[in-house]
Amino acid sequence: MTEHRTLSKQNKYYLPKETFLTVIHYCKQYPEWEAILNTNTDTVKAITYDKDRVQTSFDSDATADLAIRRAEISRKKDMIDQTAKDVGGSMWKWLILGVCFDSPYYRLAQQGIPCGKTYYYQLRRRFYYELAQLI
Numbered sequence: 001m002t003e004h005r006t007l008s009k010q011n012k013y014y015l016p017k018e019t020f021l022t023v024i025h026y027c028k029q030y031p032e033w034e035a036i037l038n039t040n041t042d043t044v045k046a047i048t049y050d051k052d053r054v055q056t057s058f059d060s061d062a063t064a065d066l067a068i069r070r071a072e073i074s075r076k077k078d079m080i081d082q083t084a085k086d087v088g089g090s091m092w093k094w095l096i097l098g099v100c101f102d103s104p105y106y107r108l109a110q111q112g113i114p115c116g117k118t119y120y121y122q123l124r125r126r127f128y129y130e131l132a133q134l135i
Contacts, residue, residue, distance in 0.1 A: 013129040023132045030080055030100035033073045079134055087127045091115060095127055 015023070080100065084092040094113045097103045098120070105117050113120065 013125040015129060015132050019132050020128065023128050023135065026076075026131070026135060027080060027100045028102070030077060030096070033077045036073055037070060037077065080131065083131045083134065084127060087130055088123050091120075091123060094120070095123055099124060099127060 081092070081096070084095045084099075088095040091114070094108055094115075097111075098105070098108055103111075105113075105120055108120070109117075115123075
């Protein structure tokens with residue numbers, strides 16, 4: 001994980017340290033959420049077959065439970081995506097790469113980010129501030 005410095009209280013995007021760390025760790029879950037949404041679509045694992053009988057798990061409805069879990073994860077992922085779009089505009093994908101996938105600026109620069117370091121860090125600070133207001 002890259003090192004993040006907290007901002008001074010004079011900065012307009014200031015967040016208390018605990019809130020700042022909460023937002024950072026919330027964003028770090030984004031790749032896991034993407035993987036779950038792309039792969040976890042099967043509820044067959046809740047049913048085991050025996051010779052004489054079919055045995056289900058204790059959950060009353062595995063399909064409903066999976067749908068509820070996927071909807072919650074999708075809502076969280078969409079909240080991050082929408083905040084990045086609102087803050088970054090056309091830079092939102094770069095912002096997601098940097099914030100959620102822990103890519104430092106020099107790696108983004110190697111991939112062709114179309115802005116300077118100062119502007120990117122300003123966008124990132126604003127993104128953290130805006131997302132903290134939503135969480």
